[in-house]
Amino acid sequence: MTLVPKPREFPVSAAAAAVLLPVAVGLVFFYAPVERTMGVVQKIFYVHLALALTAFWSFGVSAVAGIGYLVRRDPLWDARSATAVELGVVLTTLVLVTGSLWGRPIWNTWWTWDPRLTTSLILWFIYAACLILRASVDDPTRRATFSAVMAIAGFVDVPIVFLSARLMRSIHPTVIRSDSVGLEPAMIATLVVCLAAVFALWLALFRVRCGLHRQEAALDAVDARLDRAGA
Amino acid sequence: MNALRPVWVVFAKDVRIELRRRESLASMAFFGALVLVILSLAVGGGRRVAPETGAGILWVAVLFASVLGLGRVFAREKEDGCVSALLVSPLSPGALFAAKALVNFALMAAAEVVLVPLFYVLFGRGLAGNPLPLLPVIVLVNGGFSAAGTLLSAVAAGTRRNEVLLPILLYPLLLPVIVLAVRATGGVLAGGGLAAAAEHLSTLAAFCVIYAAAGALLFPFAVREG
Numbered sequence: 001m002t003l004v005p006k007p008r009e010f011p012v013s014a015a016a017a018a019v020l021l022p023v024a025v026g027l028v029f030f031y032a033p034v035e036r037t038m039g040v041v042q043k044i045f046y047v048h049l050a051l052a053l054t055a056f057w058s059f060g061v062s063a064v065a066g067i068g069y070l071v072r073r074d075p076l077w078d079a080r081s082a083t084a085v086e087l088g089v090v091l092t093t094l095v096l097v098t099g100s101l102w103g104r105p106i107w108n109t110w111w112t113w114d115p116r117l118t119t120s121l122i123l124w125f126i127y128a129a130c131l132i133l134r135a136s137v138d139d140p141t142r143r144a145t146f147s148a149v150m151a152i153a154g155f156v157d158v159p160i161v162f163l164s165a166r167l168m169r170s171i172h173p174t175v176i177r178s179d180s181v182g183l184e185p186a187m188i189a190t191l192v193v194c195l196a197a198v199f200a201l202w203l204a205l206f207r208v209r210c211g212l213h214r215q216e217a218a219l220d221a222v223d224a225r226l227d228r229a230g231a
Numbered sequence: 232m233n234a235l236r237p238v239w240v241v242f243a244k245d246v247r248i249e250l251r252r253r254e255s256l257a258s259m260a261f262f263g264a265l266v267l268v269i270l271s272l273a274v275g276g277g278r279r280v281a282p283e284t285g286a287g288i289l290w291v292a293v294l295f296a297s298v299l300g301l302g303r304v305f306a307r308e309k310e311d312g313c314v315s316a317l318l319v320s321p322l323s324p325g326a327l328f329a330a331k332a333l334v335n336f337a338l339m340a341a342a343e344v345v346l347v348p349l350f351y352v353l354f355g356r357g358l359a360g361n362p363l364p365l366l367p368v369i370v371l372v373n374g375g376f377s378a379a380g381t382l383l384s385a386v387a388a389g390t391r392r393n394e395v396l397l398p399i400l401l402y403p404l405l406l407p408v409i410v411l412a413v414r415a416t417g418g419v420l421a422g423g424g425l426a427a428a429a430e431h432l433s434t435l436a437a438f439c440v441i442y443a444a445a446g447a448l449l450f451p452f453a454v455r456e457g
Binding site for chain 1: 379383390392400403406407410411414431434437438441442445452453456
């Protein structure tokens with residue numbers, strides 16, 4: 001009988017997120033200059049890019065944690081993989097929403113089949129399917145194994161998704177290139193703070209949700225023991 | 232040569248079952264034909280379609296039909312616990328994966344023998360060019376579908392909702408394949424010949440290789456759990 005360890009009393013990531021998120025919002029609205037052609041609509045970019053990078057990171061974590069589970073067979077890795085999938089789906093949903101909000105005034109359309117949009121949408125579908133799979137299996141070991149297989153199978157699809165999405169005509173702005181960054185220094189500073197804020201939020205949510213998964217598992221184990229004792 | 236023998240034995244067994252009962256192939260061909268007829272009516276009944284649209288219609292019919300056969304390939308072993316028997320046999324899980332993927336490949340190919348000619352009957356008007364360059368595209372899509380599909384059918388078969396879950400899990404992974412297959416097929420149907428398909432073949436082949444490798448590595452975990 002293992003009880004889940006109590007989380008640390010002072011989660012650093014949560015504190016960092018609590019400080020950084022308001023600062024990031026403040027910088028976006030009051031510090032970053034207004035872009036000349038797009039105007040105030042461009043400000044959604046800071047949030048959009050930060051969410052997109054964190055979402056992609058989250059899917060990577062889920063695949064690595066999936067491998068961790070298949071190798072170690074430790075429920076902790078399953079909790080990590082499940083949490084990363086959940087956070088990745090939520091963040092990708094926000095990426096698609098913020099992108100659409102920007103695309104409507106700038107591109108004059110909510111949606112277009114651009115490489116990056118295509119990639120984000122396909123990843124959203126793959127990992128949303130992971131969530132459906134998780135909800136359809138009751139046995140914890142089986143659920144963990146299947147989820148790990150799906151998280152890995154989804155992530156190895158990423159190179160093909162990139163290659164196929166390249167066939168789409170791109171109208172998406174490329175702000176950060178390998179040789180230059182097309183941004184004012186004040187914009188770069190805002191972007192960096194936004195990125196740090198969203199990542200800190202991801203870490204904090206990851207910790208909390210992971211703990212919740214483990215507590216659920218511990219509760220289920222107690223439940224099963226009580227059932228056996230009663231029967 | 233000896234390593235291939237178990238693969239052949241399981242493959243031959245499944246083909247024999249299929250030849251005796253013809254349940255998978257009949258439902259796949261019938262459903263695929265139905266999808267083609269529905270789409271023919273949906274685009275206005277006998278109207279000319281653009282090559283790219285035609286390519287999309289062909290692949291929708293083939294992929295929707297194929298998932299029916301795919302579900303059966305594995306679900307059949309779940310009945311009466313045949314999987315456990317296969318797992319305690321000297322057969323390696325990797326060989327089981329290869330055999331099941333081959334069975335699915337053969338079923339898909341057999342269904343396509345019916346569906347591709349029917350597609351030309353319903354939509355052939357206005358499509359230019361020799362259909363022969365479609366062959367490598369079809370082979371690679373079948374390969375990718377079978378590899379990814381066999382892995383996920385082992386996962387779906389272990390859940391309560393096999394039939395519903397399999398397409399939900401599989402189609403998101405296949406979205407890039409659909410993009411590539413439609414581009415390549417559209418080029419061929421527009422009269423571009425093999426050159427039109429060639430640029431997409433390497434990416435489709437990469438998909439096959441990735442899922443053949445991922446399947447061989449991950450299938451043992453999924454099938455033992457089922």
